[in-house]
Amino acid sequence: MVEIVKFSGPAVGLWLCGPLMSLIDTAVVGQGSSIELAALGPGTVFIDNTSYVFMFLSIATSNLVATSLARRDKEEVQHQISILLFIGLVCGVSMLIFMRLFGPWALTVFTGARNADIIAAANTYVQIRGLAWPAILVGWVAQSASLGMKDSWGPLKALAAASVINGIGDIVLCRFFQYGIAGAAWATMVSQVVAGYMMIKALNDKGYNGFSMSIPSPNELVQILVLAAPVFVTMMSKVLFYSLLVYFAASMSTQTVAAHQVMIQLYCMCAVWGEPLSQTAQSFMPELIYGANRSLLKARMLFKSLVIIGALSGFILGSIGTSIPWLFPKLFSHDPLVIKEMHKALIPYFLALSVTPSTHSLEGTLLAGRDLKFISSSMSTIFCLGSLLLLVFSSRGYGLPGCWFALVAFQWSRFSIALRRLTSPNGLLHSEDLTGYQLEKQKAA
Structure with a gap:
């Protein structure tokens, strides 16, 4: 428990900074114009949710x-960082x-042609923030490399500085x-560019060259794709569902769109408190499952914690976030109409938020x-069923x-x-035979 808190505590700040920047934008812009506040809905979705496509x-x-x-291969670590930095830069320029x-x-297409005022304001927001795409994705690779090394303090300092810059900039501008x-x-x-450099x-x-980039070989690219493709499907399912929300x-009134913008930004800011639990599992579990000193008993203990x-965390976040x-x-x-719409969604807001940290840890x-095959197939299935339910409720x-x-x-x-998958007797935390989960096995298949 103590080891998890030491790592995940600073990591909370990493996941808070992104939603915090959008929330600061929402709070500052909302004081001036309901139209621009409504425009932040599609604007932040187009930027923030699209960025989650590259979470792979x-x-x-x-x-x-x-x-x-876990295999104690420092040269391999540097090489993997170099090729992933190159891929991040290419993806960033492509998105720009x-x-x-x-x-x-x-x-x-997303907002509807009739909302011309909202589209114009949202496009202004999107075009300016889009300039930071290369810095965002390169920074993500560097951040994740540090987290894979079980260091959460270095990236936290970078994002803390970026959040201060964003807050001051919002107030001044x-x-x-x-x-x-x-x-x-x-x-x-500007704050995201500064964060990427830091x-x-x-x-x-930490002794690695963060400015070194290498073009991946075909075999290396295939290996990354084998790992990234299921993750991409998983993230796309999440992104598409939030975008559908x-x-x-957006098909409702301007006040409803504005209320949803506030609620979804608050939800994202609270939900990211569960992301460090996911990162903790990704940083500590590989050593216990695949490392030289593997121990499924310790892996199960970590899982329970x-x-x-x-x-x-879910109960606390749900209570504070709803209040x-x-x-x-x-x-x-x-706007009293915006406030009224916000209050209508408080109960489902709490129910959705309270289970999010546990879901991230699983x-x-x-x-x-x-x-990977299970998590991608299950997520895509849940997305289809959830979208159908959303369509029924809306209609x-x-x-x-x-x-x-x-x-x-x-x-x-x-x-x-x-939860059912991980507690199964044949799951990866209980079975000594892990060949079905090996990357090489999936590649051969």
Whole structure:
């Protein structure tokens, strides 16, 4: 328990910084204009949720680095970092170009042509923040490499500095210079570039070259793809479901869209407190499952500790997270209609948030054990069923509460299926035969 807290405590800050930046944008912009607040909904979804598509880079880096360190192969660690940094840079430049060429079209499709004011403001936000894509993805690789080395303090310092820059920038540009949503975007973009540089510097301080990049060979690329493809499917299922929530909310009134923007940003900020449990599993489990001194008994002990901490965290986060929009809604909007819509979703908001940390700990264990086929297939199935439920609730006029109850079903299904898999007698934490979970086995298949 103590070892988990020492690692995951600082790691909380890493996952808080991203949603915190968007939440700061939401709070500052919301004080000036309900239209720009509504525009942050599709704007932040297009930037933040799209970035989660590339979470496979983060997970692949952490997994490969932790596994190589378990084999005590420092040269292999450096080589893997170099090729993943190159892939991150290529993906970042590609996303920057995509945003410039197709950003307005995608926002129009997502939001609806009738919301011209919202689309214009959202596109301004997206185009400015999109300039940081290369720095974001390269920084993610460097951050995940440090986490794979069981260091969470170095990346935390980088993101703490970025959050301060973002907060000050928002206040100066939005409140004093009245730049509105554009000012919020510039502040966030600059802070993310600074964070990316500091992540690389933190990696250099540990004796690795964070500026070294190598083009992967075909075999190396295949190996990364074998690990990344199921992770990509898993992350895409999450991203698409959260995007559908905003899509169905966007079909309602402007006040409903604004209320959902506040609620989803608060939810994301609270939910990321469970991400360090997933990262803890990905950093510590490979050594216990695949390392030179493997011990499934210790792996099960770690798993139990993660679940217990997740359950306690879920209850605390659910209680605190729900009290903010309930008791202090005017922190985000003074519009009584927006506040009324926020209060309608409080119960499903609590139910969805309370199970999230435990779900992260379970899925992090599955990723650490490379039970990739199961987690990708189960997540895609849950996504399809959850989307169908969301469609039914929306078509029957259940409004914003219907969207959030669909999220409740989505989250609890993920938790239940992952828990059953890991507690099975034939699961990776109980079976001595792990050939079915080996990366080489999957590659051969």
